Amino acid sequence: MRMSNTDKHLPDDHVAVSRLLSKILRHEPEMIGIRLDSQGWVSVDELIRAIERTARTTGASKRLRTMPTITKDVLQAVVATSDKQRFTLSPDGTRIRAAQGHSIGVELGYAEMEPPAVLYHGTTWSNWASIAEEGLTPRTRHAVHLSTDIDTATRVGARHGQLLVLVVNAAQMHADGYAFTRSDNGVWLTAIVPTAYLSQLKPNERGPKS
Template identity: 75%
Template structure:
């Protein structure tokens, strides 16, 4: 059967709902569905599916869970394949899944330290600039500061909270000064903190940010 535009839209909406749930339980609240991540954030795909099914059937399950589309291995693989930011990683044997980065629960993702590009970008809300200009970039509830290799990605991230503020981070200089970097499976650069000396406002052909 050839999908119609309406069925395509429905499938996309289903994938979005499942992706949001996976992000929540694999990054922040595994206990929400009664799973436990290992030390590197992995969980069995089959175990994850069983936990979701069990939670959905539990009395008092939220409407968000009760209306969730059926989660199968094929659906999870489709969500992974179509994720615009490649949020999730599969183990080489295909048996385990984890979030690529963005955790607030304690995990060690095991990414190797490596030297970053000369500059990286960070997108945030303009309302954060006052604090950033005094304290630099900190991970807040997450394990690391997330940095992008391109302005467009940083802009999309920053735009989640209104007009975006794009910062240039002197990453190579940070690395030379002894700060460590790693890169996640989906290409996001990670560092523990960006001290105030290293980020600056990005300017483009339209002139300086104000």
């Protein structure tokens, strides 16, 4: 698996923990026999115990069997050093969840907010035909993810193929009644972006830097 820009800032053992947490907290909590609450939270103690227990189970995956020992200190370090701030700890440090990116049914509880006038979405040209017909849809995710700056959208889209950065007229969407929320790590979320609010970023266009 290619290492992301974010992963390059983490020690190798923290990279492995971060990837495992993403899989569990965004997509497959059942892989270690836990259930997330309605807003995606789980007890830190329960999470650590479940990972350790599952790793010792006969037939456990290599990923789990070779995982470094996960402690509260390790979790706190992974949360603190992730450039994208993928995970959120509760104020008292007893619970953890993924900030966004879920493919499972959760209600993250973020308050609706007025978005910036313009937002960006990084994708690839291979997706353009379906986007032009259907708009931006969550697909396997809980919501459409939008960035406040071109650099972030570029990094996201460039991971998957020939880059296409889309400009979202968020101000008009909001005026037309579409709801926006912002995750703990600054990603803007919305249910769908119809094609009417999309345009392709021109090579000479510049947006705010991250």
